[in-house]
Amino acid sequence: MKGQTPLIEVKNLKKYFGESDRFFKRNASIVKAVDNVSFSINRGETFGLVGESGSGKSTIGKSILRLQSITDGEVLFDGKNLHQMSKKELRDLRPKIQFIFQDPYSSLNPRLRVGDAIGEALLDHELCEKHVVEEKVKEVMEICGLSKDQMNRYPHEFSGGQRQRIGIARAIILQPDFIVADEPVSALDVSIQAQIINLFSKLQRQKNITFLFISHDLSVVEHLCSHIGVLYLGTMMELGSRDQLYSKPLHPYTKALISAVPIPNPTLKRERIILKGDIPNPSKPPSGCKFHTRCPYAIDSCKIEVPEFKEVEKGHFVACHLV
Ligand code: ADP
Numbered sequence: 116m117k118g119q120t121p122l123i124e125v126k127n128l129k130k131y132f133g134e135s136d137r138f139f140k141r142n143a144s145i146v147k148a149v150d151n152v153s154f155s156i157n158r159g160e161t162f163g164l165v166g167e168s169g170s171g172k173s174t175i176g177k178s179i180l181r182l183q184s185i186t187d188g189e190v191l192f193d194g195k196n197l198h199q200m201s202k203k204e205l206r207d208l209r210p211k212i213q214f215i216f217q218d219p220y221s222s223l224n225p226r227l228r229v230g231d232a233i234g235e236a237l238l239d240h241e242l243c244e245k246h247v248v249e250e251k252v253k254e255v256m257e258i259c260g261l262s263k264d265q266m267n268r269y270p271h272e273f274s275g276g277q278r279q280r281i282g283i284a285r286a287i288i289l290q291p292d293f294i295v296a297d298e299p300v301s302a303l304d305v306s307i308q309a310q311i312i313n314l315f316s317k318l319q320r321q322k323n324i325t326f327l328f329i330s331h332d333l334s335v336v337e338h339l340c341s342h343i344g345v346l347y348l349g350t351m352m353e354l355g356s357r358d359q360l361y362s363k364p365l366h367p368y369t370k371a372l373i374s375a376v377p378i379p380n381p382t383l384k385r386e387r388i389i390l391k392g393d394i395p396n397p398s399k400p401p402s403g404c405k406f407h408t409r410c411p412y413a414i415d416s417c418k419i420e421v422p423e424f425k426e427v428e429k430g431h432f433v434a435c436h437l438v
């Protein structure tokens with residue numbers, strides 16, 4: 116909704132790894148996993164964060180939920196600085212901000228029955244009486260496409276897709292305002308991916324949850340996200356609404372990623388842009404525009420000057436000398 120304060124505001128976020136090593140060992144390398152990233156998410160919206168492996172997506176997700184410290188910048192939740200909250204404020208906020216992992220199996224205790232795993236956090240946060248937990252567990256299991264008869268089973272008795280449903284049920288039982296879903300479908304078979312994506316879109320319709328949806332796959336975010344940011348080596352290269360990004364991609368990196376998205380209609384052909392080379396070593400990123408070593412259009416200034424992240428039309432930002 117326009118004119119509304121965003122629920123999440125990320126301002127000039129930086130997260131560097133290896134700094135403390137450098138203090139002792141002069142040549143220890145620093146990885147600028149997140150390097151001056153800004154974006155905001157309005158209430159009820161889903162923001163998609165895409166980029167190749169190692170581009171800093173998970174680091175941003177964890178920093179927003181204060182699951183790790185940050186090097187610089189700010190994360191505001193409903194206007195409040197999350198990294199400056201007291202322990203008490205943070206404890207009260209915890210159930211409202213949830214994380215869904217790529218691999219729910221490693222986050223599920225193999226010895227805990229699924230119903231107990233889903234209800235656990237309600238009891239931990241003292242959000243309801245013990246006798247009502249079971250009812251709530253059954254309710255969210257049904258919402259998430261699980262049968263309530265399965266509540267006494269153990270995680271190993273479930274398939275990958277069902278386990279992800281359990282992970283989602285564990286998050287939504289707390290009635291969160293905000294969820295970071297970090298590659299929640301990447302480990303699943305394609306046919307199962309579609310079912311889980313449908314579950315996310317049902318939750319978007321039925322619950323007023325704000326999502327940060329992380330994926331390396333642009334075809335996945337297209338279905339769910341109203342706004343999308345494209346990361347490369349810790350830097351936001353382009354950001355815009357779904358329509359701006361898919362119908363008018365401006366950054367050569369975004370164009371290459373979109374060209375790899377399959378089109379359902381086989382008579383339509385999209386020219387595939389193949390990027391040269393591999394993603395560079397993040398502790399030695401290229402000078403100037405970090406993307407210049409792989410960019411088919413790079414000019415001399417791209418090697419020297421860091422492009423400004425500029426707004427080229429309302430809400431559409433891009434960091435490229437050629438735009
Ligand atoms: P993505 O989720 O996009 O694959 P990550 O956020 O996991 O990327 O990682 C971004 C960069 O930060 C990578 O180069 C990764 O090796 C580095 N990194 C992530 N976590 C740590 C850590 N705890 N210690 C050191 N380096 C890390």
Ligand code: MG
Binds near residue numbers: 172
């Ligand atoms: Mg990741």
